[in-house]
Amino acid sequence: MPKKAIIAAAAIAVAASGAQAQSERKQLDAAESDPAKLGWMQGTPPPADKQVKFEDGSYFRFPQLRWSFSNWRQFFPTLPLHRGDAPVHAFPRAERDDIDALTFTPLSGDKPMSWKEALGANYTDAIVVLHKGKIVYERYMGVTTAASQHIAFSVTKSYIGTLAASLTAEGKLDPAKLVTDYVPELADSGFAGATVRQVMDMTTGIAFDETYTNADADIIRHARAGRAAPRRADYNGPDGFLAFLPTIGKQGEHGERFTYRTANSDALGWIITRATGIPVREQLEQRFWSKLGMEQDAALVVDAQGTPFAGGGLMVSLRDMARFGEMMRQGGKWNGQQVVPAAAISDITKGGGKAEFAKNGAYPTLPGWSYRNQWWVSHNDHGAYMARGIHGQAIYIDPKAEMVIARFASHPVAGNVAIDPTSIPAYEALGRLLADEKRN
């Protein structure tokens, strides 16, 4: 099959998973499913048919999720990441009027699409583009505003991975050590025998089903243990993310291939807490929130033990997410201070094993990519790399174009394979435009 057909087939397969319900949900386009227009949670109290609830699962159903993702905090107990009292870093503005009309060819089609059309095709909630540290483009849609703290889902992992890479560069964490050297509680689990590096790069052979549409998949059971998914009244499973991790078994060999499993990120959070004696929440606050001129305190979903959901619990404003991306693009420096060691940044941008990534087979939209320190690395001619979360959350950093894109979305489909076709080529085209290159 030619590449485009593979991508189209993969997108259809993802869209079809969850069968009829999911395909019905797909019928509303971005304008039709606009959460402001549908009136979710309007009124005091909202009428019963306009309520979006955690307990009944409606918070995670399309089209309600278009409201939920910008209002995630009211479904979960959270802890703050305090910004402290440092001044806000206000991005200079140099907005361009040539971006909306920029065209590109989606991965799964032949017809060109404009940047502006792509925002709808992607069910974008909010997007900001920085060029050389200035805002050149910024849009908010539906119920999402500059103040909204949108759930970042697995973009959270890249913050944790950057912490781990930083601690490694600073000699406080040894990726060559075994997971169990730091966390003996995992000795009887599928993590036994894995190195910290394998956890950081998701090449462990743990048994962990990451199928979001299967209510009994490990990813859902893991979330349930951490109160991040509804429990049935008779729930008697593990209580807490760190109580769930030791129950995970083994499925393959460690180190052989990349397999995206959220449990690795939560194990990594546990490891770096043990390595430093400092909880992940405090480390995120000390290293990032107190230093990057953030606009807001952010929030982290926590379980009943106060452990943050390292695999996907960050709620953050769009521009604060962009500040993190911009610090990465600047080689870890912010305001003259080295917030993340330069060695950590280069260890991320050089990427991971392309062969291990290719063996996976589930990422037709990411040919030639790799995964390193919880970041997705394109190895394209701009050296772009990404933080990625389900339903379209993204940070896209293009070092050559000196561009950072932060995007929130509420696509009906979880898997980014359905979202990449109208996103990645758009980002690449914008990178070429901003770098003053001819289109190819």
Next chain:
Amino acid sequence: MPKKAIIAAAAIAVAASGAQAQSERKQLDAAESDPAKLGWMQGTPPPADKQVKFEDGSYFRFPQLRWSFSNWRQFFPTLPLHRGDAPVHAFPRAERDDIDALTFTPLSGDKPMSWKEALGANYTDAIVVLHKGKIVYERYMGVTTAASQHIAFSVTKSYIGTLAASLTAEGKLDPAKLVTDYVPELADSGFAGATVRQVMDMTTGIAFDETYTNADADIIRHARAGRAAPRRADYNGPDGFLAFLPTIGKQGEHGERFTYRTANSDALGWIITRATGIPVREQLEQRFWSKLGMEQDAALVVDAQGTPFAGGGLMVSLRDMARFGEMMRQGGKWNGQQVVPAAAISDITKGGGKAEFAKNGAYPTLPGWSYRNQWWVSHNDHGAYMARGIHGQAIYIDPKAEMVIARFASHPVAGNVAIDPTSIPAYEALGRLLADEKRN
């Protein structure tokens, strides 16, 4: 019975309510129950016997509550009150060394006690004293720090009452109207026939049992409806504070006497939302958090409909609570701006009906006091008035001494009648000291 004996008897009666369990819990003094020393929630994850949980009710048991009150947010879904990006108002400091040794006579005893001894007797978590807008005294104990967002419990009501008084002064709310003029949903409830003023001053005759130690009391059922207390697995009661309010019946006549019932405060939140079309959370943010140079975003417990717990859901840092008190002391002005109308402040400070208050009989520690706009007014010769929350939360404003005290506590007993004897005379003595008066 002489007054002191009545107070002592009332304190014993409160302490004895909940019977044996409660009296056993009382055995640990402040030092013995220090939550840092007891190691609650230390470790990743904390050992099972050191976990403090919402689901099993341990979060609200002494001595665990000494940890919980400073970490309330991780038990509940919350919404933020954003401080925005205005500069922090840093209080000038003029700390005095003569406060710890200040002595006073507790209401229920004859022996003098020092200010410093009273902090232990009260299970104080944190206290700050402002004099003429400067910090003259500030202490943090146990696990509570300047950054901690402690639950303020019913101190929350005074913020809501100040909103209501402000809207009244601005002509946006009419206290003479019936509750049902604003909220027709309450037509078949005990609120029918009550005026907004009666709700503001808690003289409604609704049937609402406010006994904190009774698991089936209305106050607990109300909290449970709002997810602010654990539900049993088979819970099928109302979902949401605003779903509970219409189920409340009637017990007495409206307007005859003061009876402290939290449901009035949540009804008031509903009323002012309807009167203005602006949710309470936004009003609190617009009027107070964005204007008073707050250090932090605060947090509000919300129910599944996103309605804040107006009766007791505010989590706030100590100094941010003091900023609110200082704005009140300054007649509603802050930084040259009239944040609360002067007429609203004077309507609060002049107090409510002393006769209606005295009829209640349950407040031997507050002789001659009244209740107005959700504030407790002393009518003493300094014109002091208070915001009060269970287990010892307080703002004490002494206009004559130009003094504001903000205090967080985690006393084993909920009712302030057990806490006032070593607090109110201490505050009065400090007011006299700061006003340069002779002791009497």
